[in-house]
Amino acid sequence: MPLELRGFLCEWYAILYEREKEDVLGFMDLHMNQHARLQIGAEIFGSMISGRHEKNANIFAKWKAANDDSVDTYPGEVQYYFEHALRFPEGTKTHLLAYVKWYKPAPSSSIRFKHSFMEPEISNTELWKAEYFQEGCDSLLAVHRILCRATKFRNIT
Template identity: 40%
Template sequence: MHFYQLLFKINLGSFPNSRRKIEPEIMRRLMFDNQISNIINSGVESKGLDLISNKPSVGSLSEADQFSADEIKQFWLTSRNIHESTTTEKEAFPGEMLRPVFNDIVMSSDMLDLIVEYYMASYEMMEFRKPFGEGAEDSIIVQVKMNQFGRCRIGSEIFSSLISSRHVKSSFILAKFMTESGDIDCYPGQVQYFFTHAVNLSDELSEHNLAFIHWYKPAESSNIRYHFRVRDDEICNVEL
């Protein structure tokens, strides 16, 4: 019981729960994620994520069951092996946006520029521009409004952002990017907010689930060292 209570104190209160049997509910979610990770990292070809969901959950535990095993597996594979990721243009989003929510936010001119740049990179065969902006006459004009969200959930894992002040500690991320040479670089950043934005693609309004992130800049020198004192008799070194 003391172990469960300790886990709860380490910021696990954001997990959905019935507020009646929170300890076993949280432990089940952790075990579920661990099962998925073990199957994917085993290197064995398996149909087996379906085995995890052979018994339907009830009550608050059923919230994670709306995401299929295939969707959760694809999410894990994308995060584990970016070289084999098949993410292009618009992919199905195996999750949902969570409160706090702010609807119909008008984007700034700078944000519209970023949105246009994103769509141009994602849909290489199409042209986009912001309202009254420069571009070809047949360019797709992006909408100026978006809906902001403080958190999002994929499976049983919840990601937070800066605008969700109660959960800001879980807004920091480490993202992988593949360079043109095939190398993998990791970049730390902080999610400012999640948002949905719709754009008209081939006469059909298509909604995208996105995140606005501030990235940390690299240190000017890779050999910078700092030290600080934790206790009177202990000094720790930090290298950037």
């Protein structure tokens, strides 16, 4: 497991289990099982390490909003999927995660929600920058948070 990923995982687990990073580090496996694709129901989600499923590597994921109980969605590009285990004294906890590069939002909501086809208050298309946020523990996503696939188009003006 790469050292950088180990640090991100340690921070992610410390937040998830409300423990100190030093405590979590002692329970972490040094190995992981990496996967190029993930099947949820009949749908196959790809990743960037799989040339065959690279077009299916873009996803929308759901997150609880920071300031209320609503749900926000963010697009990202899955680099790979992996299984990793923590070996607590009370038992092993295995996690199925995705390593994701998250796209940055468009500079304003008038650009991000530019197209509305049916009703003016509902946008059927979201525009995001082709740039990514800095990688960190937020790059780790539990796969149950995947909402759907996203489609990436290159905007040429």
